[in-house]
Amino acid sequence: xxxxxxxxxxxDVVVIGAGGAGLRAAIESSALGAxxxxxxxxxLGKAHTVMAEGGIAAxxxxxxxxxxxxxxxxxxxFGGKYLNNWRMxxxxxxxxxxxxxxxxRWGGVFDRLPDxxxxxxxxxxxxxxxxxxxxxxxxxxxxxxxxxxAVHQDVDVFMEVTITRLLKDGDxxxxxxxxxxxxxxxxxxxxxxxxxxxxxxxxxxxxxxNSWEYTGDGxxxxxxxxxxxxxxxxxxFHPTGMVWPPGVAGLLVTEAVRGEGGILxxxxxxxxxxxxxxKRMELSTRDVVAxxxxxxxxxxxxxxxxxxxxxVSHLPAAAVRRKLPSMVDQFMELAGVDITREPMEVGPTCxxxxxxxxxxxxxxASRVPGLYAAGECSGGMHGANRLGGNSLSDLxxxxxxxGEGAARHAAQAPEPRPDEGEIEEARRELEAPLERAGxxxxxxVHADLQATMQELVGIxxxxxxxxxxxxxxxxxxxxAASVRVDAGGRVYNPGWDLCHELRNLLTCARAVTEAALLxxxxxxxxxxxxxxxxxxxxxxxxxxxxxxxxxxxxxxxxVVTVPELVPLVEARKAKEATS
Amino acid sequence: MSARQFxxxxxxxxxxxxxxxxxxxxxxxxxxDAVREIQRTQAHDLAVxxxxxxxxxxxxxxxxxxxxxxxxxTRLDRFxxxxxxxxxxMRTFPIVRDLVTDVSWNYQVNKLxxxxxxxxxxxxxxxQEDVDRIAEFRKCIECFLCQDVCHVLRDHQxxxxxxxxxxxxxxxxxxxxxxxxxxxxxxxxxxGGLGLCNITKCCSEVCPEGIHITDNAIIPLKERVVDxxxxxxxxxxxxxxxx
Numbered sequence: 001x002x003x004x005x006x007x008x009x010x011x012d013v014v015v016i017g018a019g020g021a022g023l024r025a026a027i028e029s030s031a032l033g034a035x036x037x038x039x040x041x042x043x044l045g046k047a048h049t050v051m052a053e054g055g056i057a058a059x060x061x062x063x064x065x066x067x068x069x070x071x072x073x074x075x076x077x078f079g080g081k082y083l084n085n086w087r088m089x090x091x092x093x094x095x096x097x098x099x100x101x102x103x104x105r106w107g108g109v110f111d112r113l114p115d116x117x118x119x120x121x122x123x124x125x126x127x128x129x130x131x132x133x134x135x136x137x138x139x140x141x142x143x144x145x146x147x148x149x150a151v152h153q154d155v156d157v158f159m160e161v162t163i164t165r166l167l168k169d170g171d172x173x174x175x176x177x178x179x180x181x182x183x184x185x186x187x188x189x190x191x192x193x194x195x196x197x198x199x200x201x202x203x204x205x206x207x208x209x210n211s212w213e214y215t216g217d218g219x220x221x222x223x224x225x226x227x228x229x230x231x232x233x234x235x236x237f238h239p240t241g242m243v244w245p246p247g248v249a250g251l252l253v254t255e256a257v258r259g260e261g262g263i264l265x266x267x268x269x270x271x272x273x274x275x276x277x278x279k280r281m282e283l284s285t286r287d288v289v290a291x292x293x294x295x296x297x298x299x300x301x302x303x304x305x306x307x308x309x310x311x312v313s314h315l316p317a318a319a320v321r322r323k324l325p326s327m328v329d330q331f332m333e334l335a336g337v338d339i340t341r342e343p344m345e346v347g348p349t350c351x352x353x354x355x356x357x358x359x360x361x362x363x364x365a366s367r368v369p370g371l372y373a374a375g376e377c378s379g380g381m382h383g384a385n386r387l388g389g390n391s392l393s394d395l396x397x398x399x400x401x402x403g404e405g406a407a408r409h410a411a412q413a414p415e416p417r418p419d420e421g422e423i424e425e426a427r428r429e430l431e432a433p434l435e436r437a438g439x440x441x442x443x444x445v446h447a448d449l450q451a452t453m454q455e456l457v458g459i460x461x462x463x464x465x466x467x468x469x470x471x472x473x474x475x476x477x478x479x480a481a482s483v484r485v486d487a488g489g490r491v492y493n494p495g496w497d498l499c500h501e502l503r504n505l506l507t508c509a510r511a512v513t514e515a516a517l518l519x520x521x522x523x524x525x526x527x528x529x530x531x532x533x534x535x536x537x538x539x540x541x542x543x544x545x546x547x548x549x550x551x552x553x554x555x556x557x558x559v560v561t562v563p564e565l566v567p568l569v570e571a572r573k574a575k576e577a578t579s
Numbered sequence: 580m581s582a583r584q585f586x587x588x589x590x591x592x593x594x595x596x597x598x599x600x601x602x603x604x605x606x607x608x609x610x611x612d613a614v615r616e617i618q619r620t621q622a623h624d625l626a627v628x629x630x631x632x633x634x635x636x637x638x639x640x641x642x643x644x645x646x647x648x649x650x651x652x653t654r655l656d657r658f659x660x661x662x663x664x665x666x667x668x669m670r671t672f673p674i675v676r677d678l679v680t681d682v683s684w685n686y687q688v689n690k691l692x693x694x695x696x697x698x699x700x701x702x703x704x705x706x707q708e709d710v711d712r713i714a715e716f717r718k719c720i721e722c723f724l725c726q727d728v729c730h731v732l733r734d735h736q737x738x739x740x741x742x743x744x745x746x747x748x749x750x751x752x753x754x755x756x757x758x759x760x761x762x763x764x765x766x767x768x769x770x771g772g773l774g775l776c777n778i779t780k781c782c783s784e785v786c787p788e789g790i791h792i793t794d795n796a797i798i799p800l801k802e803r804v805v806d807x808x809x810x811x812x813x814x815x816x817x818x819x820x821x822x
Contacts, residue, residue, distance in 0.1 A: 042638065046631075048631070051631050051633065051636075107753070109710055114707075115704075116704035116706055117704065134710070140718075151686070151689060151690050211632070245605065245607020246605050247608050247611075248607075251632060333654070334633075336607075441623070487622060487623050494625070
């Protein structure tokens, strides 16, 4: 048989994606005795988690003892405009401190207070100083700590492997098919459980803080395998990306800059946040600050290069160098700007997908037996808008839970038996772009997709532009079906990689656009020019996206609430109404 | 905007050579921008690793005009106009394709280093000064430029008996952690081959994170190893204790 030649591995649990969520899931799964594989598109330790700078939100109350899980839960729901899965937000707030302590026990090192406990910094939308951090490279600390834990715990790591399809046995997931980027050879993983931890969808947009890897692979793999997606209309535009030089437009400028006292000013020198959120000012939630910057620029009050100014030059230079060292380097080396003396120029950049695979809060299980998801590619935790600092805590809390859920499922699941016919089909699909004589240039299709999403499905949306976007996506789908590799072969060929990724990007782009069209209100990160206010119905419903044959079905679903937490939520709503 | 010439190494394990390209250079452009522009418009299959574009992931290590560098933080205006910028893969590691090399050996070495092992009585309290000391080592983004430039690896290929600067930094972060209980000096002296380093500081010079590899990691580790081996009192005590 032709498939006899395919490199095949058998594990109890296969984790796809090796950022924080994937690493944490693999560590848990392997600790529970499951034979665990960790598969990633890049080298180990390069995942987007390294770009997380500000910190990990965990209500220790080291600096402000009145903090506790209840306030963290309330802040998360207020930030998410009450569309969060309440149970996820509850577990997250309760378990984040223990997950951080665990990191420290595995060798993670964080900045300290004079009393030698972990320090905590202020961040947008958090009532108290809550983010555990080390300078402005907390994500690197997290990933390196988890990486060293995982490799010393018998997790089998497969670097530079791209997964292109989940394999199924009836309704159940029983493995994954992909290829080694370094050789182009096909590879099959048989597994009793699969955990998706592939991160976000930022490469749908032209201006993004995300790396090439962020192509919505997990979202699309899960969707195609029958999982539901939730909250896809909510795409977070981080307020502060670099706007110059052109090569790094969109590159993240950490929220820690504002957390440490950075001030936003427009081209006229006005501290414009006074007009948008006088109470929280620069530390308002990301959706509010991003819209404010967008409005200032659009109304002609921007900086000459189309951003606004973010300034820390009033702070002592030594403190800036100590607290924000990588920002000092980034601006000095890339833009020739000394941020201890002059302001930075910043503007919104596509940063994070609140939407993702709809999962069970306790276990990370999708509705497909054997399929789990955690981190950015899962949905529900953050609702309509994520608070800064809540993603690192999210991926620790729910990475652990998904790893545990997957391992427990694997312990009682039958032997994985992928269908040989499906593997053959996956192989044909993989190789098709190499064999086509003529066809589309994947780079051109990708550029057109990014332009479409940037212009028509960005910070502000309306019915007409969303419908135009859907028509363009139809056309892009047709073009993507005939992409071809015009140079090079199977070995480390980025053109070939992009052929598969395009399909995932297009699935995610359509899900975002369809959900954005259905939500006829403005809430959190989703702003409709033609529906600028909150709507009662939509305030109690998420939007779920699922596959029905070849069609994408989009429908409302009531928000998951927890009856015992109603008093906490009502108390917060009352407080916001009176302040 | 002005046209700039590039000569990029293309090829695989069986051989290759420099290929010329021309790119319209924008203000503030870095080498990685130019490489990706060539990939997008002229050579769709040009193999290159990159992720963060912000010197935080360490993926895009290469040799630019002969100097081991991160392409994402090497600005074009650093080089004289009218002169081609030469981009080659790291020479110390086997070629996969174009600018991509096989760095998997580094990951094998990392597995040999016993991980952080906390003291049983640790109360998890630390001073900021303790944090600052090891934070320098933990800044390492694993670009492996220090490994690329280290003559023990580059010129003598002693990968079977020498860990290299990246891992002196890694071991320093563990050995100097105030709550770690293990003693890795025997590993440094034996399998690790620390003695082969003759402190030429090449690694420190290319570190994009500015880690003082030689001064703050290697020399203190060498001193610790020497203390262990040649401290006569410690030797006597070890002998009496039967170790």
